[in-house]
Amino acid sequence: MSNKQYIEHLCRKAKESSRVLANYSTVQKNNLLRKIAESLRKKADYIISENRKDLAAAKEESLSGAMVDRLLLSEERIASMAASVLEIALMEDPVSRIEKMTTRPSGIRVGQMRVPLGVVAVIYESRPNVTVDIAALCIKSGNAAILRGGREAIHSNRALHAVIRDAMVELSVPESCVTFIDRTDRELVPILVTMNTYIDIVVLRGGESLIKTVTAESTIPVIKHDKGVCHIFVDESADEDMANRIAVNAKVQRPGVCNAMETLLIHKNYRHKESLLQSLLDQHVEIRGCEKTAAIFPGRVKPAGEEDWGFEFLDLILAVKIVDSIQSAIEHIARYSSNHSEAIVTSDYLNAERFLKEVDSSAVFVNASTRFHDGGEFGLGAEVGISTQKLHARGAMGMEGLTTLKYVVYGKGEVR
Structure with a gap:
């Protein structure tokens, strides 16, 4: 299967799953999140053993101590990830919430309902904990996630996604609700960001060159988690x-x-x-x-x-x-x-x-x-990223940033 066929297949499956996940009840989503948190704790040794492969490669490539720290998954950090997932499970579900309901002179009642964005593709580098944070936030907000992590964290990300996938299988949730791009070819990213038939938004968390390239090539709206000066x-x-x-x-x-x-x-x-x-x-x-x-x-x-x-x-x-x-x-x-x-x-x-x-x-x-400035510290449970732009989200982006609004109108037979 070529890279384009591979990406299109993953995106098509994610789109199909997004319609299923969007209609899950809060209880169903929370049960899945609790299962993921439990699995992270139980499989910590496996995750750490896979993470060591990335750390060894980082040292061979003489990455800085700060960059190695970004890659590290310790028992403490895995426990923190699991706690974050549980915190998200305890938070209010924004999906289907009705806002700003008013009665118009015509008699109709007009309001807005929070709904998932659909399929969220996230391109990120270095920090493998992002895999879990984004998966949990997308699940709770009813979005299918497509995850593209950095080459430097490939073993850690594979392990974390395997834990999430196994939890979904155990609860009969479609596996493609959280999709991980398992290939590291650089040419995959330009293909991914032109899949506007399937993907609703792209979130970028990476270096300046990656952000410039993707922003220029994407045919999908992009939210940038730019550098932090x-x-x-x-x-x-x-x-x-x-x-x-x-x-x-x-x-x-x-x-x-x-x-x-x-x-x-x-x-x-x-x-x-x-x-x-x-x-x-x-x-x-x-x-x-x-x-x-x-x-x-x-x-x-x-x-x-x-x-x-x-x-x-x-x-x-x-x-x-x-x-x-x-x-x-x-x-x-x-x-x-x-x-x-x-x-x-x-x-x-x-x-x-x-x-x-x-x-x-x-x-x-x-x-x-x-x-x-962190989603967890701001009470968001975790964050998809920290948006440095002004649309559609700004700052630490949590669950609500993964939703949009549609108008809902109630009538009693009114006509115009």
Whole structure:
């Protein structure tokens, strides 16, 4: 079977299954999710053994420590995945919910009903936990999912999909409700994103080159989970301990994820610059700073180049700039941000409100780490991705982002 025939076959089966899953009751969907969570816990050893193959390949290819961390599946992470699936099972089902019902002068009642999008294709890289997150969210929202993971996580993704598939088979759910593309050929992606007869939306989670290519070639609406060039601005009134804790957490906890801080902006009048930079240096962060930043720690701060502003390092590397004012910080963010997540650390209420209003990103924080921009942390159970665009979803995209609205009209024989 050629690659085109292979993809078309998978898409056709997914389309058929989407009509079945869309009509499942909440109880049926929740039972499947509970079975998947149970199977993840029971088959953790199998999943970890397959994940080791990907980790070994990553080390052979000399991937960075941050990238290896993205691939890692430990007992703790598998337990967290299972807990996330159970949380989604406990959440309200958005499907068939009626909204904005009104009675018109003609006598008809007009409202809107939440319905699944249909078939959701998700193209992603590195993080195998995405396989489970997306499958669970699509199941609960009544959508069939087509999953295309990265080559670097192929063994882990196969194992996770096998666990999900076995749970579906056990409960007599059509296997193609969650489809995994088991081939790693690069030419599969351009074929997949032109299957507009079968697929309703494509969600992209990957590098800049992948997103540019797919966006240009797709004949299907695309939601982009673009790079995360996240900024934190430490205002002149910021509390020293709070600023240090937030900056270290945002950069160090997991530097290889999209909501990690990549640029730190510091007000020129902030009195604790040395303490802030030292807290990052103590965590082995490489600082690439402007001239004023370099002058604080001569020899310990590398000079930043133009290419460092707006760069997603995904590593223990941080661009730092001292700015004249909150206006300068907002202008820098507007120029270099990817519109993912930005934060201000401040004790000034008016500056906090101004930052919230004027910074045009999908999530804006006051006195909290950008690491909180996550579907689980936002109460969504998990996320399909973090949309950096404004249509059809923006920010952490959960179940509701996988639905759309149709008008429903009730009458008693009215005619126009």
